[in-house]
Amino acid sequence: MQNKKNSSFEKIGYSKNIPEDADIHDYEKIKIRDKKGNVNTLYRRRKKIEDLDETTNFITSWNVFKSHLS
Secondary structure, eight states, X not given: OHHHHHHHHHHTTOBSOOOTTSOGGGEEEEEEEOTTSOEXXXXXXXXXXXXXXXXXXXHXXXXXXXXXXX
């Protein structure tokens, strides 16, 4: 069962290790406790602010909202 949980986290970009030459501050980490009580730490590279999708742009969202009213 633990492998299934880890694979779902791996699908969204988490891994068990970070590269040796990487800066630890460029990664976010989460701790997951398995059924046996062991704590596993997973890491994922942080995304830059420029990676925002169009839903965060208010003007675009407002134009889509208005188009649905017509």
